[in-house]
Amino acid sequence: MQPILSVTNVSKTYASGFRALEHVNLDIRRGEIFALLGPNGAGKTTLISIICGIVTLSEGTVSVAGYDIGRDYRKTRSMIGLVPQELTTDAFETVWATVSFSRGLFGKPRNDAYVEKVLKELSLWDKKDNKIMTLSGGMKRRVLIAKALAHEPQILFLDEPTAGVDVELRQDMWDIVRALRAEGVTIILTTHYIDEAEEMADRIGVMHKGEIILVEDKAELMRKLGKKQLTLHLQKRLEAIPEALAAHRLTLAPGGGEIIYTYDTQGERTGITALLKDLNLAGIRFRDLHTTQSSLEDIFVDLVRQRR
Amino acid sequence: MNLRAVRAIYAFEMARTGRTMLQSIVSPVVSTSLYFVVFGAAIGARIPEVEGVSYGAFIVPGLIMLMLLTQSVMNASFGIYFPRFTGTIYEILSAPISYFEVVLGYVGAAATKSVILGLVVLATSWLLIPLHIAHPVWMIAFLLLTAVSFSLFGFILGLWADGFEKLQVVPLLIITPLTFLGGTFYSINLLPPAWQTVALCNPVVYLISGFRWSFFETADVSVALSLAMTVLFLAVCLATVWVMFKTGYRLKK
Ligand SMILES: Nc1ncnc2c1ncn2[C@@H]1O[C@H](COP(=O)(O)OP(=O)(O)O)[C@@H](O)[C@H]1O
Numbered sequence: 001m002q003p004i005l006s007v008t009n010v011s012k013t014y015a016s017g018f019r020a021l022e023h024v025n026l027d028i029r030r031g032e033i034f035a036l037l038g039p040n041g042a043g044k045t046t047l048i049s050i051i052c053g054i055v056t057l058s059e060g061t062v063s064v065a066g067y068d069i070g071r072d073y074r075k076t077r078s079m080i081g082l083v084p085q086e087l088t089t090d091a092f093e094t095v096w097a098t099v100s101f102s103r104g105l106f107g108k109p110r111n112d113a114y115v116e117k118v119l120k121e122l123s124l125w126d127k128k129d130n131k132i133m134t135l136s137g138g139m140k141r142r143v144l145i146a147k148a149l150a151h152e153p154q155i156l157f158l159d160e161p162t163a164g165v166d167v168e169l170r171q172d173m174w175d176i177v178r179a180l181r182a183e184g185v186t187i188i189l190t191t192h193y194i195d196e197a198e199e200m201a202d203r204i205g206v207m208h209k210g211e212i213i214l215v216e217d218k219a220e221l222m223r224k225l226g227k228k229q230l231t232l233h234l235q236k237r238l239e240a241i242p243e244a245l246a247a248h249r250l251t252l253a254p255g256g257g258e259i260i261y262t263y264d265t266q267g268e269r270t271g272i273t274a275l276l277k278d279l280n281l282a283g284i285r286f287r288d289l290h291t292t293q294s295s296l297e298d299i300f301v302d303l304v305r306q307r308r
Numbered sequence: 309m310n311l312r313a314v315r316a317i318y319a320f321e322m323a324r325t326g327r328t329m330l331q332s333i334v335s336p337v338v339s340t341s342l343y344f345v346v347f348g349a350a351i352g353a354r355i356p357e358v359e360g361v362s363y364g365a366f367i368v369p370g371l372i373m374l375m376l377l378t379q380s381v382m383n384a385s386f387g388i389y390f391p392r393f394t395g396t397i398y399e400i401l402s403a404p405i406s407y408f409e410v411v412l413g414y415v416g417a418a419a420t421k422s423v424i425l426g427l428v429v430l431a432t433s434w435l436l437i438p439l440h441i442a443h444p445v446w447m448i449a450f451l452l453l454t455a456v457s458f459s460l461f462g463f464i465l466g467l468w469a470d471g472f473e474k475l476q477v478v479p480l481l482i483i484t485p486l487t488f489l490g491g492t493f494y495s496i497n498l499l500p501p502a503w504q505t506v507a508l509c510n511p512v513v514y515l516i517s518g519f520r521w522s523f524f525e526t527a528d529v530s531v532a533l534s535l536a537m538t539v540l541f542l543a544v545c546l547a548t549v550w551v552m553f554k555t556g557y558r559l560k561k
């Protein structure tokens with residue numbers, strides 16, 4: 001099936017000379033929820049801004065449902081809705097006015113029933129006549145979502161949708177995202193939280209320093225990323241791991257004072273209970289233990305290294 | 309053509325104008341009345357007719373132009389600068405709308421507002437002074453042409469400005485002096501010949517002259533020249549906007 005969004009060899013050099021994107025290739029499937037995962041400054045917003053027409057690209061092409069974003073910008077842009085990262089809203093307009101404005105701006109005929117439905121879904125209905133400047137930050141974010149949905153887009157971009165958002169809105173947002181997906185809307189969101197990508201996405205793309213270093217189905221990526229380490233601080237140093245424990249594939253830290261056990265948090269069984277039992281049987285005692293999860297930073301470093 | 313988008317921008321801008329309409333109308337009416345009292349009645353009483361027109365009536369077209377120019381520039385520049393400043397411009401940039409349509413929406417709204425204000429000033433003058441408009445159709449044509457040209461100029465200013473100071477400084481230091489020197493209160497034929505030549509470098513001279521001709525059939529320069537210069541100014545502004553948009557100047561990174 002033709003991808004609904006196709007980014008081919010896109011690079012971006014800002015006027016300052018900063019190279020924000022480096023030969024990015026990415027295909028988005030129709031109807032999926034795609035999470036673009038990466039630390040601050042990775043280039044997520046730059047990539048989204050190029051696709052939406054806010055930033056010009058330096059090299060490469062982007063097509064939406066087969067249409068080029070330059071040549072056929074009217075077609076591509078009318079298919080796309082964008083919720084920007086920053087809370088950029090009008091101030092003096094009412095919620096109703098600003099959402100209706102967005103619909104008109106994207107060339108859709110007036111449809112009060114639809115705008116009403118969007119506002120209700122976003123719990124904005126009772127605020128529809130309020131001026132935007134009187135709303136809280138969370139409410140403003142809802143307004144931005146309503147504006148992005150006002151023209152019934154087929155593709156929705158959510159740039160860091162949970163930054164500075166309370167639990168309730170976060171939950172609402174995910175409900176809306178799921179409902180939109182059920183209607184066939186393709187959703188692309190950016191985040192720097194692994195768990196957020198894990199919670200929502202069908203596929204995950206990892207960005208680092210302007211490059212997409214990996215695109216993977218969520219389940220697969222989580223298996224790769226979801227590793228944890230259990231470190232046992234021993235009472236007595238060991239020369240080597242005893243034969244009896246070989247099945248657990250343990251590592252002995254240099255110096256012999258710590259045993260490290262790596263396990264998969266996604267697995268049916270972590271094997272921790274069995275390990276502890278076998279340690280006990282082998283007469284190995286420990287005075288402390290701790291677990292660590294590879295940080296996103298470690299994972300990126302790992303991924304970058306693997307690629308080289 | 310995405311006419312719905314043009315209409316959306318136009319309506320948005322007009323709503324913004326509507327919220328401040330009272331101030332927008334009261335202040336020009338007050339200032340125009342003051343000009344009439346000071347220049348028309350007090351000083352004008354001692355000034356003989358200028359080119360066969362009473363001084364009080366003579367300054368009316370100039371005053372309307374003064375209002376039209378400053379309001380057009382201020383409205384249009386603010387209209388596009390503000391979304392750039394707050395960041396809401398992202399939505400315009402991501403919309404399926406051509407640059408021409410963006411300009412149409414913003415400049416159309418700014419020009420509409422200044423034409424309304426121009427007519428309000430005209431109506432105020434009418435109450436204060438006997439006026440006869442020789443060529444009402446040309447009068448309206450000059451009014452529209454000037455409003456559109458200077459709204460475009462304001463739009464360019466709003467794209468170019470990178471701070472509120474520049475938005476204020478240009479009308480204050482360029483538009484107002486040019487209008488005053490361009491013959492709002494006098495006929496440039498009254499100037500010494502050397503200064504007349506200098507005055508002819510001021511584009512506003514042609515606007516006021518043509519506009520005044522539509523009232524009294526007296527002009528500093530020929531009507532055809534007035535019209536040509538106005539259209540030329542409009543063309544230059546259009547070309548500038550086109551280049552700015554083409555290159556994404558100060559809009560797209
Ligand atoms: N207008 C700009 N000019 C120069 N550099 C920029 C500009 N906008 C963003 N950058 C730089 O590009 C890089 C990527 O930014 P961005 O796309 O916002 O990353 P992300 O959204 O992943 O945090 C950052 O290092 C940022 O400083």
Ligand SMILES: [Mg+2]
Pocket residue numbers: 044045046085159160
């Ligand atoms: Mg970002």
